[in-house]
Amino acid sequence: MKLWGKGRSLDEKVEQFTIGKDREVDLKIAWFDVLGTMAHVQMLASIGLFTSAELGSLMKELKNVLLSIEKGTYRIEEGVEDIHSQVEKDLSERLGEAGEKIHAGRSRNDQVLLDIRLFMRQEIMYLVNRVKSLFDVLIKQSEQHKSSYMPGYSHLQVAMPSSFGLWFGAYAESLTDDLTLLQSAYHLVNRNPLGSAAGYGTSIPVNRKMTSRLLGFEDLNYNSVYAQMSRIKVEKAVSNALASIAATLARFSTDACLFMSQNFDFIRLPDEFTTGSSIMPHKKNPDLFETIRASCNKIQGFPNEITLISGNLPSGYFRDYQLLKERSIGIFEELSSSLEMTLRAVENMIINPNILDDGKYRYLFSVEEVNERVMAGESFRDAYRKVADLIESGDFKPHIEINHIHEGSIGNLCNKEIQERMERLITGFNFPAASAAIERLLSSQ
């Protein structure tokens, strides 16, 4: 059954090829599709296209569909193209004309746009929670290990003293910047495209502000042509923001893999977090971090894929965009897994407390020596040259004492300020507003 079927049937292979995995993928957005239809029919009723009896029976059947989706029993039938068609089919079969009326004033183009928005809005909420959990564990580890020193590197060369407090805290702060970016993407997500129909609006006098309010959107995509164009812009903005989180995790994993090497031996994971080799009986490999890293690198490749698919296409809908749906939906789960696994790894990480005892790190303290001289009145460049001479001649003796007090240094991590920023950010998403609207919609008749 095609919504557009006019007696003729589509070549079977063409159908299979163009539909691809849509029937499967659409189940991930089915719940949101029904939600959107609930708002749409309420709005249509408000402009006289449904009687209140029709509206009541539609709302009731839509809730039945929601229940079936929640129970995992809902299916898109063979021969039905997508979730939108399936829901219309179900309602038409169960309610007759009332079902056949629901598509007035919209198109599958704005419907799928809406579904993806609602899906992303909720997934971002879940993701922010996961980010916050990881953030909390990083801050906790940072505080706990603030007196465990480690070498700081630049160019992978031993540079200056660092600490596990700084290291864990750095990734916590990184996540705050990631959420700043995610928040602006969230604002784009939180705009209502419904009513833009196939990208050119409709002569049905739809009330787009009403559906916006019913679905809890902050704002709407006004211009119908832009609403359609925004599909790519928003999916790209979201994937860029997710990629920024992914970049944080990937870099952390790279650090971790390096620090777990015998040549560093800064950290360890418990044995049950490492894997072995089929031929080398001694191996304890950090597959966990490598899998996080590679998975996050894949996520970082997605924005480019969006551009490759959408670039140089004129405005207006193209079926091409359908091929982005599977991955746009899937990367939330991928990133979420990586966040969860990173959290478990950070929680269980074992720190080597005596790293700096090793002689190869003695030059770490050369700048401390320069700075002591500076504080005692020598000019910086002069002190630098004198210490350099001591090093060259082999006469440098490090004073192993760390005395950093400024904001963001070993002795003053500013974790509290970073936590306050995180709190402000989470408030800024204003998730409860969206949730409250959805609850109201679900409980309306």
Place this chain on the structure above:
Amino acid sequence: MKLWGKGRSLDEKVEQFTIGKDREVDLKIAWFDVLGTMAHVQMLASIGLFTSAELGSLMKELKNVLLSIEKGTYRIEEGVEDIHSQVEKDLSERLGEAGEKIHAGRSRNDQVLLDIRLFMRQEIMYLVNRVKSLFDVLIKQSEQHKSSYMPGYSHLQVAMPSSFGLWFGAYAESLTDDLTLLQSAYHLVNRNPLGSAAGYGTSIPVNRKMTSRLLGFEDLNYNSVYAQMSRIKVEKAVSNALASIAATLARFSTDACLFMSQNFDFIRLPDEFTTGSSIMPHKKNPDLFETIRASCNKIQGFPNEITLISGNLPSGYFRDYQLLKERSIGIFEELSSSLEMTLRAVENMIINPNILDDGKYRYLFSVEEVNERVMAGESFRDAYRKVADLIESGDFKPHIEINHIHEGSIGNLCNKEIQERMERLITGFNFPAASAAIERLLSSQ
């Protein structure tokens, strides 16, 4: 002269290769480098590392350097690695010990970070102005041509009636979403990395809140290790936001190239905006739009290049990042040119007023017919099937009358709402705060 020179000299070819175009590129950030040093020396004076006489003479010489940069006469000498070294060299030569003291408590790593931040902060301000100008022209054209109709396409197939009002307005709204994204990148830019030194802070008790205030930053990158990591995150965030603007321009150009084809003939540019062929005497080519499009596509490739260069590297500074500087700086100019040229093209665009007269667009109005029947009480799906039958049998007669009234439709463009959003966005950048701080710094002694 190397800051780190210790008698030995660097292999000449290695020097040339590793420095690359730095001496040239650094001139673009020289002004900001001096600004940062002005804030840094004031802070060092406040913790007792300069007498007030030293501070006065340093500020005076730094202003001289600024003047020389503004006049375009400042140069990075052969044998000097970068702008940071050149300024220290100049001050040391002119002021002796006071100059040799200025590098206390910082590193070239946080200096270049700071320079790029200050540069980007200013360039974003310029760019937002350019975006606003283009936005205004798009809105103006949208209003002016709101009654000029054109076909709307989906799948490049004639779909439903659209208008030049909708078309121009769509790109105006697109720019508001772009600025939403740019604003979050701007917030990341507007954080002070100074004081993080080589990425591990310093034992000099620097006052990072003071330099933040002096330079007009909203906030600071607290954690020193993160400050260094943020280099990539911020350059990527900015380039993603610029790429979003670029995507808007590229799509507009694609539309324009298509609409200028003889097969569409929707718009024209004045002859002096088109180019000819070396062999075909009749050609008037849209090289302007093609150049904008390709240039914007290049910009869209830059975020991926950043990831390729920085991916899978552990935390800590690497020289690799230096190779991003040239392009991170250059894309502002590239995008700015494309914005300017798009504005000129939009301003001068000539609209074909009678497009819909052509018979090939008659099915544009099929949904209008369906909707009329819906408003008269038929169910949507039923009306759809009836109109489909009329089309199949050749009996469809379009009523060419457009009656769209909802938000964002042909008859109700909502340009005012879009303009209000733009105003709120520009206020949200709060550019005057940054400018005022810089002016205060420049006028301090």
Place this chain on the structure above:
Amino acid sequence: MKLWGKGRSLDEKVEQFTIGKDREVDLKIAWFDVLGTMAHVQMLASIGLFTSAELGSLMKELKNVLLSIEKGTYRIEEGVEDIHSQVEKDLSERLGEAGEKIHAGRSRNDQVLLDIRLFMRQEIMYLVNRVKSLFDVLIKQSEQHKSSYMPGYSHLQVAMPSSFGLWFGAYAESLTDDLTLLQSAYHLVNRNPLGSAAGYGTSIPVNRKMTSRLLGFEDLNYNSVYAQMSRIKVEKAVSNALASIAATLARFSTDACLFMSQNFDFIRLPDEFTTGSSIMPHKKNPDLFETIRASCNKIQGFPNEITLISGNLPSGYFRDYQLLKERSIGIFEELSSSLEMTLRAVENMIINPNILDDGKYRYLFSVEEVNERVMAGESFRDAYRKVADLIESGDFKPHIEINHIHEGSIGNLCNKEIQERMERLITGFNFPAASAAIERLLSSQ
């Protein structure tokens, strides 16, 4: 069961996360894994590590496994990491010690390398066949429609006369260049990595030339460290070559979508190849070509994804590479579908025979006029200027007569030369050599 299990067990979530879809994906390479083991055990027997009785029973059991794979009944059990472990487990259970011996002198690292090579070698053979079929249809259409003219465009502006002969033929020739590139990737694929073990060889005196011969490889990856590094190089080379074919199909689809627009109306597909709209009763959309295009654009993004995952990693195996396996395997199927669908579309394409009758194409013939004057003795630039003047003044009258005779022009398509190149290319792959070796291996005891 882990090959490396030593009593301890892996955290369940870590296991699930790091294995990902491996159990599923590995079934695609299972057949080749067994093949590789057949060659490996024959080689081990030749150096005395198996008795001939052991070898006989191993070969017999391996053939049973092959049969089970071919029947689709083979499974990787829950708790077993991968295909390599499963086969060793099966053989050990069925044959005892002989099974426990098979992993001598290799590692899962060179095993998976080998499996992917053998898989790709076969898939390339299938793919070349598909390319050849599409090529044949393009040539056939080119010949059939060589007198059907169409406008040629540059900058999307009407430029000079072209023909469907040229258009179809262009894509046929494009495929020959694609196969040139695929052939060099095939040569890299057709090298034996087996024996490089975990990337550092083995103290077991394996005979790598023997396994190369048994498996029909042209050559071997000599250096063991390089053999491991080649994993990325070869997967990237193959994906680049596949991307080149994909680029050909994507551009063809873009042309087709454009030419199917009402504004061009050059070609049509039968109704059963087009899809409709949920709201516009008149639509016949080219979803088929759009899906091909988007799918081929995704394929073109894969080489970049490989670089993102593998870039900046040092030599030696990393688990990260495992995440490439799924897609490296999957894109063969994706590209193959797009080739098949393009073939069906080309075969069924309906050509509009009277395109040039439309007045908007009259300037197509301006260069013909210039050239006539050139052949009559005027200088080119002079003739160009005169025709330009005629066009400006409205006095240009086209002689609609096409008289192109040079190689590769409308009148001399050179399809025969292009076909000969295709034949040489296919011979150059030398597929029968590989197939013959595999058949010998399968029939050996």
Place this chain on the structure above:
Amino acid sequence: MKLWGKGRSLDEKVEQFTIGKDREVDLKIAWFDVLGTMAHVQMLASIGLFTSAELGSLMKELKNVLLSIEKGTYRIEEGVEDIHSQVEKDLSERLGEAGEKIHAGRSRNDQVLLDIRLFMRQEIMYLVNRVKSLFDVLIKQSEQHKSSYMPGYSHLQVAMPSSFGLWFGAYAESLTDDLTLLQSAYHLVNRNPLGSAAGYGTSIPVNRKMTSRLLGFEDLNYNSVYAQMSRIKVEKAVSNALASIAATLARFSTDACLFMSQNFDFIRLPDEFTTGSSIMPHKKNPDLFETIRASCNKIQGFPNEITLISGNLPSGYFRDYQLLKERSIGIFEELSSSLEMTLRAVENMIINPNILDDGKYRYLFSVEEVNERVMAGESFRDAYRKVADLIESGDFKPHIEINHIHEGSIGNLCNKEIQERMERLITGFNFPAASAAIERLLSSQ
């Protein structure tokens, strides 16, 4: 002066924007442009469009232009769009009508295609020479250090014994695979596009086989439409092949940076190859390798940029392609520099001869122990488990003796076989054929 100027002039800003850096960039291909014109005029003379006197004077003037280019004095004048226009202008001014005739039967579209092909053909020849030099040094170092052992890593974990012989040799072999890929790209480059004009051929009866022969091409792009499409395909193929070489260098640099870290201390560079820090007096940084790596990563981003610019465009020339020219030309120089610097670094690298003495590497030899037991008759899996038990209980005692003899192992590097492959590859390019043709052309009258 525009070839297509018809009295009207182009808006100045539009001109500046669309021409961009063309006047500069075109000087890099000027020499080849003249060469192409020499072949073109000889061919035009052969079909009667020039008298032999005209041909003689054209050849003479073209040689004058070549000389001026070689001396570096040739310039593209302000107001002239490109090299093609400049040469026609010069010849027309010096020779009158003979100059005005030269553009018959071609277009700037096929001219620039030709120029880039000839440029690339020569640059590939230079590049292959540089690759060969680096290859030779790698083989030399491999042979020289074949008994210097180092740990082999997988997952960055100490794995099995390796050697500098293996390490250097691996990169030598990597370069052979890179050249295999470059060779197929070279075959695409070595095809003549001239005569395809603006992409649709010409009614002038040009002899494309003659120009192919004169310019030393192996073959021609037959189909005129394809000739134009091949622009992107060939630039992408070349950039992919260059990216493959770049990937080899980048990975080598990553290894080198890691091995120069104090935590590895496997290799060193002489002091004059390392750089210092502005604040840390002890630093000796591997900026050289980092710059090579980042530069090579940029090169690896170029193929994606080509796809972003060209993707989803229909067939036919677009000005967009012009924007690829600068970088398509520039990456040869970038890669060439990286090859040269890598060669200097490899030549001067200092090897630490006693790496394996360190206790942290003791488990390197666990597989040797397993294998000894296997050779003595134990089953592999059994021996593996027994050695694993020894390691767990702390009773493992490594026999530090390396006894690898198979192809590609520490004891049998197969450098000779790799060298032979390299020789065959270089012969396969058949550079002398192209050079001989160019010499003949230059010496013809």
